[in-house]
Amino acid sequence: MKNTESSIAYKKRNFITIFTKGDIFSKLSYFICGLANMKNGQIVKGALFLLMEAAYFVFLFIKGIGLLKELGTLGENLQGMVFNEDMGIFEVISGDNSMLILLYGVVTIVITAVFIALWLTSIFSGEHARQLREAGKHVNSFLEDVKSLFNEKIHILLLSVPVAGLTIFTVTPLIFMILMAFTNYDAEHQPPGNLFDWVGIKNFITLLSSSDRLSSTFWPILGWTLIWGVLATFTCYFGGMILAIIINSKGIRFKKFWRTIFVIVMAIPAFISLRIVATMLGERGIFNILLQQWGFTSSSIPFLTNVAWARVSVIIVNFWIGVPVTMLMVSGILMNIPGELYESAKIDGAGPFTTFRKITFPYMLFVTTPYLISNLIGNFNNFGAIYFLTAGAPNSLEYFKGAGKTDLLVTWLYKLTKDSNDFNFASAIGIIIFVISAVITLITFQRSQAVKNEEGFQ
């Protein structure tokens, strides 16, 4: 890539020195965006910056300030009935909707953040144009700027759509949600009928350390989530690996046929296969019927309604679904293990078990650690496997309303938002899930070679 910056590096200025050392146009362009661009020959670009600034301030003064002010209180006027003397009846007056106030406030903050980013861009862009001009170099025209989007500025072209999408539909809602964890937006404070308000970290205290039912629900569910995550990940990992080793071992013919059988199970959309198995495991489901006909048991087994059985069932069913995935992945890797390793092991008299323990497994573990970690986090948040199978059942009276003994944190979160509308607790749980995932990722990915060595394959 051409490096136009290097020749003028000696004059490079930072955000402050652009102002202090700059001429009057540079200084003014802090307040009138794009002025420096216009002065240095980039009329269209400068005009666009100015337009952007104008649009933002129009928005800010007409709407934005009001929205930001309301954010502090989240609304004060309760919806209620007021006696209309002219008509002689009670009328409903609409109060403030705390939820919309919060959402609009967040949108305003995001718009402001975008504006600040563009404002900084305009300052540096103006400075860049000025330097080029002073050095007697060519200053890009607007058309040339557009062309550069297809070359050295291609990241702006290709990332603008994803960034816009993420900002609107992921980041904004995420900020909204995080803020919600610090309000009392629960079942008793539902807008538009009611207002909710900021409560600080009270929700976290309630969840983590109180004698409240929420707390005595949270810790057992967290415990089960961790157990589930570890068991689900490692059973599928080892099961899939053993299956792949068998299919790929010498002397097995029709490898493709065997692989396809397991791939069929994997290719069926997970919600379908999980719903099917859930109906099969019911009290009058086919499994119970057959087990009785075959004489294994005389009464039906509570696969999904007894706590211990349900927990075992979800892990086994997840095994059924997860093994083919690992099998496929491991099949790909197995072929990469150098064949000489196995031959020398065979000469040394190693049996299949020793070969697995000393060669296959260490190699596999080395290559698949990142996959294993992301899989572990994925399983902590494996909504489908639990929700479609048991929907968290069997429910427990010791738990907060609606939560059940096979619920993971994510499925409980879903129930809190969809069924009981306790958005504040749901958000707090979401933040806790984030913290758990982040900690695991940080610890393991820091050490992992595959991440450090990003350019290792080039």
Add this chain to the structure above:
Amino acid sequence: MMKKTVIGLNLDYYIRAMIGAFIGVVCLFAPYTIRDGEWYSFFTAAFKLISIKAGIGLNIFLFLLLPLVILSGVFAVINFVNTSVKGVKIWQAVQIASTVLWTLILFSSKSIFEKAGLYSGFLNKNLSVGYWLGLVSAYFTLVMIMKVSETNTGYIVLSILSIIWLFPVLWILLTALRAEQGYYVGYFFPKGLTLKNFINLFSNGGKLPFGRWWLNTLIVAASNCVINTLIVLGTAYVLSRTRFKGRKAFMNVLMIIGMFPGFMSMIAVYNILKGFGINQSLLALIVVGAAGAAMGYHVTKGFFDTIPKAIDEAAIIDGANRFQIFTRVTLPLSKSIIVYIVLGGFLGAWSDYIFPSILFGDKQSSYTVAVGLFWMTDFKRIDTYYTQFAAGAVIVAVPIVILFIWLQQFYVDGLSGSVKG
């Protein structure tokens, strides 16, 4: 020990195989079941069944087991006297058949005894030492014969696992074709077969807008394929092949966003969509899917990372700009990863449940198949709709399974790409 050697056979295990076969024969005379001190051996049970004219039915397993086990013992002797590859292969086939029968007896003893009126309230725990020892020795003998004939014993494991894995698949196929309606039936194989369940799904007589759901999902899936693929490819290319200020920061932000459970902020998404005026429509699903697509860039970036940079540099010398390199050099080299993303986008739309279920609430006409099928299996409706649910599941799953098997190789490439990081 035998001192003979035969090419193609490993005779070290022969004695063990022979002992196993003999134990099997002995087990036929040992107690099959015991009750109150009174016991049947396999022979006495078979004679009893014949004498009361119990008919064939499942009893056939028992009648076949006896000659096959004895035959296996006979072959053990014949091969000992005159060892040949062909003889061992025949012995192995006989032993496979007898092992299968030993296993089937486990599942059919109850009906054999109860239908013949020999034993009421039979449970498999009433099976006695003769049976259990016979079962174990059958598998042991089979393994040993396979070792002698130098056949991979993995076949045994694969066969058993295949049956277990395909069992639910078979069940749902049979249910989809079942003429008798309802969730609860007391048998595995349907009494009558019909295609009516499929027809009901699409005709108005079935009252379900399944055709509509299917079409909705197809629209979303097709749009996902195109839009998400473009976004993922663009993002991955830029993050892999170009270096710009804020690149690392951008990747970190994506990683951090990805650690939050995605659907927790759905009420905000719902209201934003309402602000755009597209809530409760398919467009909302497509837009939200596309907006988050960039987060799945990892695998593709890992793939692009493996394409040598020298190729790009050569193209630059030839006067190509970055965009041309992307479209004319990188993409043609990335066929497998493109198929992987397209496939993922297409399949994802068929499985996506949470967001559509929140988005559409009870607006049935906008449902996707995932929401619709889930709705049908609610315990209030399952009795009415179970066979149609099965038919719907088959209709959705069959094309996907075929597509998946056809393009499997690309998926494997993508999967190992994710491993490489």
